[in-house]
Amino acid sequence: MYNSVPLQQHALMSQYPSYYVKPVFKKDVQEEMIKSGEAQKLAHVPTRAALNDQTSSVYHDDIINVLINYVMKDGRKVLARELVEKTLEKIKRLQLERYHKATNIEDKNKIELNPRVIVHKAILNGKPLLQLSPIKRGGVKYQVPVPITDKRSQFLSMKWIIEAGNEKDRNTRFYDQLAVELIDAFNNTGRVVKRKQELHKQCEANRAYAHYRWS
Template sequence: MRDNKSLKHNNPQPDGRYHSLLVSRLINQIMVDGKKSIAVSIVYKALDALAIEDASGDMKEKRRLTLEKFERAIKNVTPEQEVRSRRVGGATYQVPVPIRHSRAESLALRWLINSARSRSGKPMPTLLTEEITNAYNESGPAFKKKEDMHRMAQANRAFAHFSWAARN
Protein backbone atom coordinates (compact mmCIF):
# COMPACT_ATOMS: atom_id res chain seq x y z
CA MET A 1 0.00 0.00 0.00
CA ARG A 2 1.13 3.53 -0.78
CA ASP A 3 2.48 5.75 1.97
CA ASN A 4 0.72 9.02 2.59
CA LYS A 5 2.96 10.90 0.14
CA SER A 6 1.56 13.10 -2.57
CA LEU A 7 1.85 11.89 -6.14
CA LYS A 8 4.02 13.80 -8.57
CA HIS A 9 2.13 14.55 -11.78
CA ASN A 10 4.05 14.52 -15.03
CA ASN A 11 2.92 17.74 -16.67
CA PRO A 12 3.70 17.98 -20.40
CA GLN A 13 5.75 20.83 -21.81
CA PRO A 14 4.04 23.35 -24.12
CA ASP A 15 4.20 22.39 -27.79
CA GLY A 16 6.76 23.99 -30.08
CA ARG A 17 4.51 25.81 -32.52
CA TYR A 18 1.67 27.24 -30.45
CA HIS A 19 3.37 27.19 -27.00
CA SER A 20 0.17 25.77 -25.53
CA LEU A 21 -0.20 23.06 -22.89
CA LEU A 22 -3.63 22.20 -24.30
CA VAL A 23 -2.21 21.49 -27.77
CA SER A 24 0.56 19.45 -26.13
CA ARG A 25 -2.02 17.37 -24.24
CA LEU A 26 -4.00 16.86 -27.47
CA ILE A 27 -0.84 15.60 -29.18
CA ASN A 28 -0.15 13.18 -26.32
CA GLN A 29 -3.70 11.82 -26.41
CA ILE A 30 -3.66 11.41 -30.20
CA MET A 31 -0.38 9.49 -29.97
CA VAL A 32 -0.63 5.72 -30.56
CA ASP A 33 2.17 3.25 -29.78
CA GLY A 34 4.59 6.04 -28.85
CA LYS A 35 4.63 7.53 -32.36
CA LYS A 36 4.71 11.15 -31.31
CA SER A 37 5.97 12.61 -34.59
CA ILE A 38 2.90 11.22 -36.37
CA ALA A 39 0.63 12.65 -33.64
CA VAL A 40 2.33 16.05 -33.93
CA SER A 41 1.87 15.96 -37.70
CA ILE A 42 -1.84 15.11 -37.37
CA VAL A 43 -2.54 17.86 -34.84
CA TYR A 44 -0.58 20.56 -36.67
CA LYS A 45 -2.23 19.69 -40.01
CA ALA A 46 -5.64 19.89 -38.34
CA LEU A 47 -4.86 23.25 -36.72
CA ASP A 48 -3.35 24.56 -39.98
CA ALA A 49 -6.61 23.65 -41.73
CA LEU A 50 -8.45 25.70 -39.08
CA ALA A 51 -6.10 28.61 -39.80
CA ILE A 52 -6.84 28.36 -43.53
CA GLU A 53 -10.57 28.62 -42.77
CA ASP A 54 -9.87 31.90 -40.97
CA ALA A 55 -7.38 33.09 -43.67
CA SER A 56 -6.24 36.50 -42.51
CA GLY A 57 -3.10 38.58 -41.81
CA ASP A 58 0.36 37.38 -40.84
CA MET A 59 1.39 34.00 -39.46
CA LYS A 60 1.52 35.06 -35.80
CA GLU A 61 -2.01 36.42 -36.00
CA LYS A 62 -3.25 33.25 -37.73
CA ARG A 63 -1.73 31.07 -35.02
CA ARG A 64 -3.21 33.21 -32.27
CA LEU A 65 -6.69 33.07 -33.83
CA THR A 66 -6.37 29.33 -34.45
CA LEU A 67 -5.35 28.71 -30.85
CA GLU A 68 -8.27 30.83 -29.61
CA LYS A 69 -10.69 28.88 -31.80
CA PHE A 70 -9.26 25.56 -30.57
CA GLU A 71 -9.42 26.63 -26.91
CA ARG A 72 -13.01 27.82 -27.37
CA ALA A 73 -13.93 24.48 -28.97
CA ILE A 74 -12.44 22.59 -26.02
CA LYS A 75 -14.24 24.90 -23.59
CA ASN A 76 -17.55 24.18 -25.36
CA VAL A 77 -17.02 20.42 -24.91
CA THR A 78 -15.66 20.56 -21.33
CA PRO A 79 -18.17 19.20 -18.79
CA GLU A 80 -18.78 20.91 -15.45
CA GLN A 81 -20.42 18.01 -13.60
CA GLU A 82 -20.46 14.25 -13.81
CA VAL A 83 -22.35 11.49 -12.05
CA ARG A 84 -20.61 8.95 -9.86
CA SER A 85 -22.15 5.74 -8.58
CA ARG A 86 -22.42 5.58 -4.80
CA ARG A 87 -23.78 2.70 -2.79
CA VAL A 88 -25.77 3.93 0.21
CA GLY A 89 -27.83 1.58 2.36
CA GLY A 90 -28.04 -1.22 -0.17
CA ALA A 91 -29.07 1.03 -3.07
CA THR A 92 -26.81 2.47 -5.76
CA TYR A 93 -27.33 6.13 -6.62
CA GLN A 94 -25.95 8.21 -9.46
CA VAL A 95 -24.66 11.23 -7.54
CA PRO A 96 -23.83 14.44 -9.45
CA VAL A 97 -20.45 15.89 -8.46
CA PRO A 98 -18.35 18.75 -9.84
CA ILE A 99 -15.33 17.73 -11.93
CA ARG A 100 -11.74 18.88 -11.36
CA HIS A 101 -10.56 21.14 -14.18
CA SER A 102 -7.80 18.77 -15.32
CA ARG A 103 -10.21 15.79 -15.52
CA ALA A 104 -12.82 17.87 -17.34
CA GLU A 105 -10.24 18.98 -19.92
CA SER A 106 -9.01 15.41 -20.35
CA LEU A 107 -12.57 14.20 -20.93
CA ALA A 108 -13.14 16.95 -23.50
CA LEU A 109 -9.97 16.04 -25.41
CA ARG A 110 -10.81 12.33 -25.24
CA TRP A 111 -14.35 12.88 -26.52
CA LEU A 112 -13.08 15.07 -29.36
CA ILE A 113 -10.51 12.47 -30.43
CA ASN A 114 -12.91 9.52 -30.11
CA SER A 115 -15.60 11.26 -32.15
CA ALA A 116 -13.02 12.00 -34.87
CA ARG A 117 -11.77 8.39 -34.82
CA SER A 118 -15.29 6.96 -34.98
CA ARG A 119 -15.87 8.60 -38.36
CA SER A 120 -14.19 7.16 -41.44
CA GLY A 121 -13.46 7.85 -45.07
CA LYS A 122 -11.18 10.85 -44.57
CA PRO A 123 -7.65 11.36 -43.21
CA MET A 124 -7.39 11.96 -39.46
CA PRO A 125 -6.28 15.63 -39.71
CA THR A 126 -9.42 16.41 -41.74
CA LEU A 127 -11.64 14.55 -39.29
CA LEU A 128 -10.02 16.31 -36.33
CA THR A 129 -10.50 19.70 -38.01
CA GLU A 130 -14.18 18.92 -38.58
CA GLU A 131 -14.66 17.83 -34.96
CA ILE A 132 -12.93 20.96 -33.62
CA THR A 133 -15.15 23.09 -35.88
CA ASN A 134 -18.25 21.21 -34.70
CA ALA A 135 -17.23 21.71 -31.07
CA TYR A 136 -16.62 25.41 -31.74
CA ASN A 137 -20.13 25.64 -33.23
CA GLU A 138 -21.59 23.68 -30.28
CA SER A 139 -22.64 20.68 -32.34
CA GLY A 140 -21.33 17.20 -33.12
CA PRO A 141 -20.90 14.02 -31.08
CA ALA A 142 -18.40 15.44 -28.56
CA PHE A 143 -20.71 18.32 -27.65
CA LYS A 144 -23.64 15.89 -27.46
CA LYS A 145 -21.66 13.76 -25.01
CA LYS A 146 -21.16 16.78 -22.74
CA GLU A 147 -24.87 17.64 -22.97
CA ASP A 148 -25.81 14.03 -22.11
CA MET A 149 -23.53 14.11 -19.07
CA HIS A 150 -25.06 17.38 -17.86
CA ARG A 151 -28.57 16.05 -18.48
CA MET A 152 -27.77 12.96 -16.40
CA ALA A 153 -26.40 15.13 -13.57
CA GLN A 154 -29.48 17.36 -13.75
CA ALA A 155 -31.84 14.37 -13.65
CA ASN A 156 -30.08 12.98 -10.56
CA ARG A 157 -29.69 16.24 -8.64
CA ALA A 158 -32.12 14.86 -6.04
CA PHE A 159 -29.24 12.66 -4.88
CA ALA A 160 -26.77 15.56 -4.60
CA HIS A 161 -26.96 15.34 -0.81
CA PHE A 162 -24.99 12.08 -1.15
CA SER A 163 -22.06 14.01 -2.62
CA TRP A 164 -20.18 13.66 0.66
CA ALA A 165 -19.87 9.97 -0.24
CA ALA A 166 -18.87 10.64 -3.85
CA ARG A 167 -15.70 12.65 -3.20
CA ASN A 168 -13.37 9.67 -2.88
Protein backbone atom coordinates in the same frame (compact mmCIF):
# COMPACT_ATOMS: atom_id res chain seq x y z
CA MET B 1 29.26 -4.38 -0.48
CA TYR B 2 25.54 -4.15 -1.10
CA ASN B 3 23.59 -0.89 -1.19
CA SER B 4 21.49 -0.59 1.93
CA VAL B 5 18.93 1.83 0.37
CA PRO B 6 15.62 0.02 -0.28
CA LEU B 7 14.38 -0.34 -3.85
CA GLN B 8 11.27 1.76 -3.14
CA GLN B 9 13.42 4.73 -2.10
CA HIS B 10 15.42 4.42 -5.32
CA ALA B 11 12.19 4.80 -7.30
CA LEU B 12 11.36 8.03 -5.45
CA MET B 13 14.79 9.58 -5.90
CA SER B 14 15.45 12.36 -8.38
CA GLN B 15 18.64 13.23 -10.19
CA TYR B 16 18.38 16.70 -8.60
CA PRO B 17 18.51 17.46 -4.86
CA SER B 18 15.35 18.79 -3.25
CA TYR B 19 16.66 22.37 -3.08
CA TYR B 20 16.88 22.63 -6.89
CA VAL B 21 13.99 24.74 -8.22
CA LYS B 22 11.98 24.03 -11.34
CA PRO B 23 12.90 26.10 -14.42
CA VAL B 24 10.73 28.99 -15.59
CA PHE B 25 10.74 28.71 -19.37
CA LYS B 26 7.79 30.89 -20.37
CA LYS B 27 8.75 34.40 -21.44
CA ASP B 28 5.63 36.08 -20.06
CA VAL B 29 6.22 34.49 -16.64
CA GLN B 30 9.88 35.53 -16.77
CA GLU B 31 8.91 39.13 -17.52
CA GLU B 32 6.47 39.18 -14.60
CA MET B 33 9.15 37.78 -12.29
CA ILE B 34 11.62 40.44 -13.43
CA LYS B 35 9.08 43.20 -12.75
CA SER B 36 8.20 41.84 -9.32
CA GLY B 37 11.84 41.24 -8.35
CA GLU B 38 11.44 37.47 -7.88
CA ALA B 39 13.89 36.77 -10.70
CA GLN B 40 16.70 38.45 -8.73
CA LYS B 41 16.05 36.11 -5.79
CA LEU B 42 16.44 33.06 -8.04
CA ALA B 43 19.56 34.34 -9.81
CA HIS B 44 21.95 32.21 -7.75
CA VAL B 45 19.61 29.36 -6.83
CA PRO B 46 20.39 25.96 -8.43
CA THR B 47 17.85 25.23 -11.16
CA ARG B 48 16.80 21.96 -12.74
CA ALA B 49 17.22 21.44 -16.48
CA ALA B 50 14.13 22.04 -18.57
CA LEU B 51 12.35 19.04 -20.04
CA ASN B 52 12.56 18.37 -23.75
CA ASP B 53 9.03 19.69 -24.34
CA GLN B 54 9.55 22.87 -22.31
CA THR B 55 10.56 25.77 -24.53
CA SER B 56 10.37 29.55 -24.54
CA SER B 57 9.33 29.61 -28.19
CA VAL B 58 6.39 31.82 -29.09
CA TYR B 59 4.85 28.77 -30.76
CA HIS B 60 4.75 26.79 -27.51
CA ASP B 61 1.21 26.06 -26.38
CA ASP B 62 0.41 23.98 -23.31
CA ILE B 63 -3.07 22.99 -24.51
CA ILE B 64 -1.79 21.91 -27.93
CA ASN B 65 0.96 19.84 -26.28
CA VAL B 66 -1.56 18.08 -24.04
CA LEU B 67 -3.75 17.39 -27.07
CA ILE B 68 -0.75 15.88 -28.87
CA ASN B 69 -0.11 13.58 -25.90
CA TYR B 70 -3.74 12.42 -25.92
CA VAL B 71 -3.65 11.76 -29.67
CA MET B 72 -0.39 9.81 -29.33
CA LYS B 73 -0.53 5.99 -29.34
CA ASP B 74 2.26 3.53 -28.55
CA GLY B 75 4.72 6.37 -27.90
CA ARG B 76 4.62 7.61 -31.52
CA LYS B 77 4.76 11.29 -30.64
CA VAL B 78 6.20 12.45 -33.97
CA LEU B 79 3.16 11.02 -35.74
CA ALA B 80 0.80 12.55 -33.18
CA ARG B 81 2.44 15.95 -33.61
CA GLU B 82 2.11 15.71 -37.39
CA LEU B 83 -1.58 14.82 -37.09
CA VAL B 84 -2.28 17.78 -34.82
CA GLU B 85 -0.31 20.14 -37.07
CA LYS B 86 -2.29 18.92 -40.09
CA THR B 87 -5.47 19.44 -38.08
CA LEU B 88 -4.51 23.06 -37.39
CA GLU B 89 -3.70 23.53 -41.08
CA LYS B 90 -7.07 22.06 -42.08
CA ILE B 91 -8.88 24.36 -39.63
CA LYS B 92 -7.09 27.34 -41.17
CA ARG B 93 -8.07 26.27 -44.70
CA LEU B 94 -11.72 25.72 -43.78
CA GLN B 95 -12.00 29.05 -41.99
CA LEU B 96 -10.27 30.90 -44.83
CA GLU B 97 -12.67 29.32 -47.29
CA ARG B 98 -15.62 30.53 -45.24
CA TYR B 99 -14.00 33.94 -44.89
CA HIS B 100 -13.63 34.39 -48.66
CA LYS B 101 -17.15 33.14 -49.33
CA ALA B 102 -18.64 35.69 -46.94
CA THR B 103 -19.79 38.81 -48.76
CA ASN B 104 -20.62 40.99 -45.79
CA ILE B 105 -17.79 42.63 -43.83
CA GLU B 106 -19.57 41.98 -40.53
CA ASP B 107 -19.81 38.27 -41.35
CA LYS B 108 -16.12 38.19 -42.21
CA ASN B 109 -15.20 39.82 -38.91
CA LYS B 110 -17.11 37.11 -37.02
CA ILE B 111 -15.03 34.31 -38.57
CA GLU B 112 -12.07 33.29 -36.41
CA LEU B 113 -8.97 32.53 -38.49
CA ASN B 114 -6.52 31.58 -35.73
CA PRO B 115 -6.63 27.77 -35.33
CA ARG B 116 -5.10 27.91 -31.86
CA VAL B 117 -7.91 30.15 -30.64
CA ILE B 118 -10.42 27.72 -32.17
CA VAL B 119 -8.82 24.74 -30.39
CA HIS B 120 -8.78 26.54 -27.03
CA LYS B 121 -12.42 27.64 -27.34
CA ALA B 122 -13.52 24.22 -28.61
CA ILE B 123 -11.98 22.46 -25.61
CA LEU B 124 -13.52 25.05 -23.28
CA ASN B 125 -16.98 24.56 -24.81
CA GLY B 126 -16.66 20.78 -24.44
CA LYS B 127 -15.70 20.82 -20.74
CA PRO B 128 -18.47 19.42 -18.50
CA LEU B 129 -19.26 20.96 -15.12
CA LEU B 130 -20.63 17.80 -13.46
CA GLN B 131 -20.18 14.07 -13.73
CA LEU B 132 -21.97 11.00 -12.35
CA SER B 133 -20.17 9.07 -9.64
CA PRO B 134 -21.43 5.66 -8.42
CA ILE B 135 -21.97 5.74 -4.64
CA LYS B 136 -23.23 2.72 -2.72
CA ARG B 137 -25.86 3.26 -0.05
CA GLY B 138 -27.81 0.46 1.61
CA GLY B 139 -26.66 -2.17 -0.86
CA VAL B 140 -27.76 -0.06 -3.84
CA LYS B 141 -25.51 1.92 -6.17
CA TYR B 142 -26.71 5.39 -7.06
CA GLN B 143 -25.38 7.55 -9.87
CA VAL B 144 -24.74 10.76 -7.95
CA PRO B 145 -23.96 14.06 -9.73
CA VAL B 146 -20.76 15.58 -8.34
CA PRO B 147 -18.69 18.61 -9.35
CA ILE B 148 -15.75 17.85 -11.59
CA THR B 149 -12.22 19.19 -11.29
CA ASP B 150 -10.86 21.41 -14.04
CA LYS B 151 -8.16 18.88 -14.97
CA ARG B 152 -10.67 16.04 -15.27
CA SER B 153 -13.06 18.28 -17.19
CA GLN B 154 -10.34 19.19 -19.69
CA PHE B 155 -9.40 15.53 -20.06
CA LEU B 156 -13.00 14.53 -20.84
CA SER B 157 -13.36 17.36 -23.37
CA MET B 158 -10.20 16.34 -25.24
CA LYS B 159 -11.13 12.66 -25.03
CA TRP B 160 -14.56 13.30 -26.53
CA ILE B 161 -13.06 15.46 -29.30
CA ILE B 162 -10.55 12.73 -30.24
CA GLU B 163 -13.23 10.03 -30.10
CA ALA B 164 -15.43 12.16 -32.37
CA GLY B 165 -12.48 12.51 -34.75
CA ASN B 166 -12.09 8.72 -34.84
CA GLU B 167 -15.78 8.23 -35.70
CA LYS B 168 -15.34 8.79 -39.42
CA ASP B 169 -15.73 7.12 -42.78
CA ARG B 170 -12.95 4.94 -44.12
CA ASN B 171 -12.19 7.48 -46.85
CA THR B 172 -11.92 10.39 -44.41
CA ARG B 173 -8.60 11.22 -42.81
CA PHE B 174 -8.41 11.56 -39.04
CA TYR B 175 -7.11 15.13 -39.06
CA ASP B 176 -9.84 16.23 -41.50
CA GLN B 177 -12.58 14.90 -39.22
CA LEU B 178 -10.84 16.24 -36.12
CA ALA B 179 -10.70 19.72 -37.68
CA VAL B 180 -14.44 19.61 -38.39
CA GLU B 181 -15.22 18.50 -34.84
CA LEU B 182 -13.06 21.27 -33.37
CA ILE B 183 -14.77 23.92 -35.50
CA ASP B 184 -18.19 22.57 -34.49
CA ALA B 185 -17.22 22.62 -30.81
CA PHE B 186 -15.86 26.16 -31.26
CA ASN B 187 -19.30 27.18 -32.53
CA ASN B 188 -20.89 25.38 -29.54
CA THR B 189 -22.40 22.70 -31.79
CA GLY B 190 -21.48 19.17 -32.84
CA ARG B 191 -21.17 15.80 -31.14
CA VAL B 192 -18.84 16.92 -28.36
CA VAL B 193 -21.13 19.68 -27.11
CA LYS B 194 -24.13 17.35 -27.47
CA ARG B 195 -22.35 14.74 -25.38
CA LYS B 196 -21.63 17.31 -22.68
CA GLN B 197 -25.25 18.43 -22.66
CA GLU B 198 -26.45 14.82 -22.39
CA LEU B 199 -24.19 14.32 -19.37
CA HIS B 200 -25.61 17.46 -17.77
CA LYS B 201 -29.14 16.20 -18.43
CA GLN B 202 -28.33 12.90 -16.71
CA CYS B 203 -26.91 14.82 -13.76
CA GLU B 204 -30.08 16.92 -13.65
CA ALA B 205 -32.25 13.78 -13.74
CA ASN B 206 -30.28 12.29 -10.82
CA ARG B 207 -30.13 15.44 -8.71
CA ALA B 208 -32.42 13.77 -6.14
CA TYR B 209 -29.40 11.65 -5.12
CA ALA B 210 -27.07 14.63 -4.74
CA HIS B 211 -27.29 14.51 -0.92
CA TYR B 212 -25.52 11.11 -0.94
CA ARG B 213 -22.27 12.97 -1.58
CA TRP B 214 -22.10 14.04 2.06
CA SER B 215 -23.87 11.14 3.80
